[in-house]
Amino acid sequence: METLIKERHTPVYGGKIQCRAQGSKHAFSRIFPSFLLFRNGTLTNVPDILDVHLQVEFMRLFGYEVTYDNKTHTLTYDGYGESRQNLTTDSRIYNHSRSLVNLFPLISKENTSLYVPGGCPIGKRDISWYLEIMSKFGIEFENKGDRLYLTRRTVTKAPENIKIRNRSFSSTNIAISCALERQIKIIIENPSIEPEILDLLEMMDEAGAKIEWDSAYNVLDLDARDLNLDREINFTVMDDRNHVVTMIIGALLLEKKIDILYCKPLQMKPFYELLSMMNIRINEDDDRMVLESDPSDFMSNTNLKFETGPYPKVCSDWQPLLATLAKKGVGIELYEGLFESRLRYLEEYSHLGIQYILEGERSARIFESSSTLPKSKIEVRALDLRCGGGLGLLAMLVPEKVYIHNTVQIRRGYDNYPSDLNLLVGKEVFTYKEEPNAQEQ
Ligand SMILES: CC(=O)N[C@H]1[C@@H](OP(=O)(O)OP(=O)(O)OC[C@H]2O[C@@H](n3ccc(=O)[nH]c3=O)[C@H](O)[C@@H]2O)O[C@H](CO)[C@@H](O)[C@@H]1O
Ligand SMILES: C=C(OP(=O)(O)O)C(=O)O
The missing domain is CATH 3.65.10.10 (Enolpyruvate transferase domain)
Incomplete structure (x- = not known):
């Protein structure tokens, strides 16, 4: 079976990237x-x-x-x-x-x-x-x-x-x-x-x-x-809102400006509302969106409190992606209104520097962890699609070698995730590799 591997690298912050959204x-x-x-x-x-x-x-x-x-x-x-x-x-x-x-x-x-x-x-x-x-x-x-x-x-x-x-x-x-x-x-x-x-x-x-x-x-x-x-x-077919959210959050984590091209307007209002809670402005046109703010000065001391649910509430699929912002010092308080157990990814995130407190099956408070990561390699598992998405984003922020197992979950919904992550990082550090003894789920 296959693993998404991130080689050792030194994260570089700032700059600007452009990408094309994938189909939905x-x-x-x-x-x-x-x-x-x-x-x-x-x-x-x-x-x-x-x-x-x-x-x-x-x-x-x-x-x-x-x-x-x-x-x-x-x-x-x-x-x-x-x-x-x-x-x-x-x-x-x-x-x-x-x-x-x-x-x-x-x-x-x-x-x-x-x-x-x-x-x-x-x-x-x-x-x-x-x-x-x-x-x-x-x-x-x-x-x-x-x-x-x-x-x-x-x-x-x-x-x-x-x-x-x-x-x-x-x-x-x-x-x-x-x-x-x-x-x-x-x-x-x-x-x-x-x-x-x-x-x-x-x-x-x-x-x-x-x-x-x-x-x-x-x-x-x-x-x-x-x-x-x-x-x-x-x-x-329209473009994928979840892919766009993944790329924007990836850019925020690396303090980059981002310009995303798509084929028809996306309905992203609930996401823009969350961004505005962090003082982030998006400029949107019929075929592209541009992250306008200077991402280096937005995050510290902001709190993000949200509940997921049917549109126009925050989409449940964005929840594990938004949670990665805790790594930038954003305090996150969330309530998952749709799925009973969509918070299991937090245990996997904890291996990449996230700390959390669960309040029942659907609520969590999420912070950056102060504990040090293992020096040699970090191994985590993509329990579901967006858990895999979030693990990729967190892996961009750590120098250590990271193994994300069970890539079948990532491949269910991301067209070419290693290439998205490499674009965000600005270097070829992510690859899918065959791993003979692993089990897929
Ligand atoms: C309305 C909504 O936000 N739907 C999300 C849901 O769609 P998806 O189509 O998977 O789910 P539904 O919208 O049908 O289900 C919404 C809610 O109804 C419950 N339910 C559904 C069917 C049933 O027989 N019994 C039952 O209790 C589900 O557990 C869930 O809490 O997951 C998708 C994948 O993550 C998201 O992209 C969708 O945005
Ligand atoms: C949960 C998701 O999709 P699926 O319904 O295919 O599991 C998702 O897109 O985040």
Whole structure:
């Protein structure tokens, strides 16, 4: 298996860098199921990450002619070929891509036995709300041990309206893709209009669906009755907000100015609000953002207090990245509003100079640690994707050699993380290396 290794180096502060944001993992996972309802087409700006490769592999298993070119970041779909009934899929795919659940409505065209995606280090990752939405569209399933048998499909009367529980992102997406497939008009109450869902709606709007969102009452009116699914569709996926946040925090840690290019405006308001609490200004345009402040004079004596939750609250995925700012003397107090156990990364961070106090399962206070690091080498583990992201950022700040194990988690969501980190550091110090005896998780 593989490790992300950072060689010994002397961190250098200051300067300016420019980078390009990668395509969005979460937008891709929300767009892909609806995109596959059309006859053929292409998606561009699709990131070269494990999560994409697994979703492509998964749909190919079911006869979907999908190919992905990692040089051009383009995914091509040439139609739904031969039907593959009664498949039994392997569990490895689920361990690495929770987003597969978004594809369940599509593959319920077959009688299929799937592993039930269980929890992961950040929480239980229950899927019962998603199954509840699917059942309203006549998708039947049966739970047997660790397997879920998906059997299509009683042609029930499609619902005219549906209420999403507790602003769930994936439930919203599943309701939208089921409604598109049935080509109905539907009112979706209480949807989670995360920026990635807006990207999906943009694709549907371009394809001819009629969409109205009443933000005051949070009601989405989706009319897909005149949608022509028998056509080609081409769409550019938005850029990844989590990647942008990673790069900005990396620049702050190394006191650099940063200029990030992206393909369409990102909805980053909650992040900018946090930055302004630290006196940091961002200048934003339609295709780039520039960190304006001089990063050397912002951090000391600031406190960052925040709670994660559905948009426009702070995105849960940013939480482990923001926590690394403690290393610059920022006092952090956080409450994780979404996932039960998303604070386990702190134990790993403690090997790289972070100290913390847990207050229950969801709250923490985080500081810079005064204890000295081991001189020879530091070994840590990427428990989940953003834990891996944060460990990479912290490794930039220490001279010692660092081994970050379980890179499969990092590869799930970062297109080329060693190269991002090297750009931030200004030297080639990070590389992925094969490590024969390690176990991936
Ligand atoms: C609204 C929100 O912020 N969603 C985040 C969530 O989306 P993701 O799509 O994974 O999760 P949902 O938005 O559906 O879930 C939101 C909340 O509902 C709970 N739940 C969900 C389904 C269910 O059957 N039962 C249940 O209790 C979850 O535990 C969670 O606390 O994780 C993604 C990956 O980290 C983030 O990018 C998303 O921003
Ligand atoms: C938790 C994340 O993603 P996933 O839902 O794929 O685990 C993330 O992007 O930080």
